[in-house]
Amino acid sequence: MTGFVRLPAAPGGVAGRSDVPLLEGDPGPGRRDDEGGGMAEKTAVNPGATAQSQGARAPRPPEAPKLLPHKLLGTSYFLERLYPGDRVKRFLEIFGAVLKYTNYGHLVDTYARVGAKCANCACACQIYLATKDPHDVPCYRTNLLLEIYRRHFTFRGMVQSKVTSSVYLTEEKISELAESVYHCTGCRRCSFECPMGIDHGLVTHLSRYILSEMDIAPKALVVATREQLEGKTGNTSAIPVAALLDTLDFLADDIKDEKGVRVEFPVDKEGREFVFFPAVSDYLLEADTLKGIALTFHAAGEADRWTIGTGYYDGINYGLFYSDWCAERIINKEIAEAHRLKGQKILIGECGHASRSAKLFVPSFGGGKDALPVLNIMEVTLDMLRRGKLKLDPNVITERVTYHDPCNIARTGWIVDQPREILRSFCKNYVDMEPKGEKNYCCGGGGGTVSVDEIRRYRTGVTGKLKAEQIRRTGATYVVAPCANCKKQLREVCEDHGLEGVQVVGLHDLLYKAIVLGEGEGR
């Protein structure tokens, strides 16, 4: 198993963090109580990193990860607590309950039967390609869970256990699984290479779900989700409504200064077509993206189509990464807010996993056929562009631009061409990465790992390595990454790989610069 060296405190990470990895349930010195303030630091995008990512700090070449001896239930990410009882027994109880009450049973059974061990998937995974460590082959990781299934939940496995009177599962195996499934970013690139149709992203998700029910999940994700579901502010960045309204005023003033027009961020308007949910961290960190979106609606003369709701305004759903239980509760908040405002559609901002989780879960948990439709903002923008509602100045963005496909929206082919059509319409010097679209490489921070600051070295050095090479080959100045997660990760990747001068931006950041306002309006 590839481990990675922990930095005492990553310079770009959470300042002054003194936690140590948890071993055997030891809470570690300096563990802070994260219930209240300090939430924003913990979430998807962290302000320190953004502020510094394009700064003048000398790039630190990522070191090759060193092998750590495997420690019993020692994970490279921080845990909050650990199930205190018999963990093997607990794991099997959880697995049993999950097989019974969800749709994973047949999936696991089929995969356990057909897995060919052909190693086709190996060459598809950016982790294996970077490490060449066979423990990182997708099939190996998936098989960690499948073997537990075979040995504990099939007739043959039970006979085998009786005959040899042995228990297959051990704490060490749980530990290996716990570490391995957070190496995988759940990007599903490998799944499309598997001739047997094994979806490793889904198996990784399932493994993480089972583990999370025994409290094995990165603290960063759990703490943010707790605030979202049970905290006072109800969102992962712990932004209170008053602060949200302030921010919107602020953004509107900015637009007035920069563009010379008064642009509205509609709040709590009932009966609008779209109720808008960006990754909530955008309100803290991606001002340009939000300004771009508001200006786009304004310039098209269609500002009355959308609204932001103060009841709930967070598109982030870490449930997609580690817990079905959380996923359902989170998406229900989104659906409830859309209904409260009598909106007709759910509109997700520039965020890959927020889009995918809404696309998947709104129908799943919100009434199937009768569920509200889900759109990504780029679909709406493209539609306005095609209808001739947007005028873009082709002489504003002259630098080379490339586009990073966030896997969560590109892998299924949902959003691949739309952003390219928009970008090509006004960027003179647009180049694609290779491979791209459905076959893109993950930025290396998928599956929630980007929020786990303590594994930054791994994310940028291993999983983000291929991405860094891809970006370097394009020679682009702007890397357009319409996803909160990808933006944070790619900024860190560029920083750690010495890609100076590369700017990671959102799609609407560039639109914001290029939009030409109508007669008598703006400058």
Place this chain on the structure above:
Amino acid sequence: MNTWVAWARGPFLYLAFSVLAVGALRQWALAIGELARAHRMAGDQKVPWRWMFKKSLGWIVPVNALRGTRIPFTIASAVFHVGMLLVPLFLAGHVALIEKGIGIGWPTLPAVAADILTLAALAGLVVLLLYRLFERAARFLSGPQDYLLLVLCITAFLTGYFVAHPEQSALPFTVIYLAHLLSAELILVLIPFSKLAHALLFASTRIVWELGWHFVPGGGDKVRAALGKAGEPV
């Protein structure tokens, strides 16, 4: 020796086919039942059948994979599978045997074509074996089952070739013949119980994948209730 051959041609053969038939029916029944259950439980019952059908075909006809990084592997695998599906079913000798047994026959392959397919399949199998032995990832993943199945397939094809061309064989015909019958029967028996089950379940793996993402409303709560955690916070 001859009694052995008689057994292998008679009762064993029937047994092997019966095991395969029962095993296949069981797996298909299970798969259909489970898929129906998953579909019923899913909150979102819309399934993109057409997309899935297209994708499934894409994997059966591996032209897409020919752009990948393991082109020789893909070709070897395709060649082996074509042989594996055509030769056992359409070889004149096999069809004659089946016709004698159950009275149904069908068109057969010309002997030359069967020879070529057999030799090609053997070559394919050897390439697959070499991959397994020498490619880092494949070797690491492989267990005894993975090698044994390949060796078993090689045995079946190789002995099959020599049954058709006894003059080229150094071993006595009965030995070869017996080895062919037994290895082929073993393959039939193993199909439902080993990773060869992919021959039975291949058609459903994409549907399984798709339905896997169709989560069950309330499933998370039920799991937590079963674990005695109902009502607990995050």
